[in-house]
Amino acid sequence: MLKTKDISHTYKGQQPIRFNDIHCQPDTHWLVLGNSGCGKTTLLHMIAGLLKPTTGNVEIAGTNISALPSNQLDHFRGQKIGVVFQKPHFVRSLNVEANLMLAQYLAGIKKDKKRIESILSSLNLGHKLKSMPNELSQGEQQRVAIARAVINGPKLILADEPTSALDDENSREVINLLETQASAQQATLLIVTHDQRLKDHFPNRIQL
């Protein structure tokens, strides 16, 4: 499902950061652990196609995304990859429902209000359909971000420090939801974190 081969990235004027090859099967959940500054986010961005590897390539569902031209990569990402970031960002002029519709529109998938409603209610957010993002609590915002990441049924779900800003309870809930949603679509889930609270939760771990 997800294969990386000899990937490395060199920021301007710095030493290259090299990563060991990763190989994840469909419907498996992974935790990538590492301290701050060891390149966790760089790795995740390269896997998500947000950052081009300086060397090596990333293969997702049989497609070498490192070789895709920009437009096709955007399209591929929209349909096949869902990303949850440490801090959730939304289009501020749109409400929750419209933000999710935007995700469908940008990925080139048909508008589906029913899907939006069912995802939101599975995340206990059914009543927040018409709320503006900045009216939601941190935990709620992170749950909407999860909804947005899974709305298009991606094959790969990436999460970058999804719990670091949350308390224990919210953190546990977010991880549970991520795992449930990933399992529901048989997607590969890869969580990048330095949050030691999650360590025992995942049998598949990659230490950077």
Added chain:
Amino acid sequence: MNLLALSWKNITAKPLSTLMSLILFALGVGMVSLLLLLNKQLEDKFEKNLAKINLVVGAKGSPMQLILSSIYHIDFPTGNISLKEANFVKKNPLVRKTIPLAMGDSYKFFRIIGTNHDYPTLYETELSEGKLWEKDFEVTLGAKVAKDLGLKLGDQFVSAHGFGEAIMQHEQHKFVVAGILKPSKTVIDQLILTNIASIWKSHDHGANDDHNHEGHDHEEGHDHDHDHAHDKKDTPQAEDLDKEITSLLVFFRNPIAAIQLPRLINDKTDMQAAAPAFEISRLNEMMGVGQRALRALALVIILVSGFSVFISLFNSLRERRYELAIMRVMGGSRGKLFALVILEGLIIAVLGFVLGILLSHGAMEVLAYYMQESYQYEFTGKTFMKEEWWLLVGSLLVGLVAAVLPAIQASMTDISKTLSGN
């Protein structure tokens, strides 16, 4: 959800800065469009009323005043000329036709013009009811006169001396409405036409009449023939030669007249000859300076509004850099982000344009009301010009140019850097 809806949401999410850009845009567009409207309608009026008149002969004075009073009926006449001298022009072999005009009286601000039947023919007017004047004190009304004053066939009225408020009325003589003309969109719509003898007679109060005319505007010479007896003739005859008229509209037989005739009249007689085409182009030139200044100001306002669109888009991009990056993550291409920002600029341009057009046409309607009162000329804001399409194209260009740089910046957003920089 699509790009258009999203850009609309983005624009309405920051109403104050949007309003600022819109107001500037509307002001600029409105000013340009108002100038176009005014210019066009003034030119139309001037052009139409010119009616192929080659020359106007009248008393010495300002040639422009002579043109304005004799053709457009907006200024006061320069004075009177004697029939004898007028006939000198009429008999010149270079002259094909002349139309005499006698003025000085009015009824409720509408001017009464003594002339012959050639005058309504000149403007190709048709009768709506009744007939053209025949006997003394019969009048034929322009369409607007009849409509505004509610006069009907057979109605009678007393004229007032001068063109303004009825300070003194010629009560001895009553005018009778003999006919009403159809609207012609020319100056004749706001004139009351009669024969020349009626104008003379209404001033013919008898030798003992010692009214004085000081204190109100009217040309000299109208009331200097009080003892003269005259017969009822439609056009001035030989025995009226010491009578006076106000001016003479002259039509040339051939182009040489344009060179010879004005010099002859200006040098050899007490009259002056003024060429309407020349005077009007002089008038346009004089007004042109102000118009050019206003137009330049309007263009500056449009440029400033474009700049304000640019600044507000640029600022909003800084606030929106995370959501732009997120949109890329969700599958939005560079092209989509570019189009999104361009659309925001264009929407403001279109809204500003529509607002500006509404503004200018509304203002024109208000102006038309006041100009009608002071000039007796009809203007309207309910007309659209093809130049306004060009104005739309121009507005779209300004919106486009203002949005291009922000749009490029939006499309170049470095997703990874933005999102990892918290």
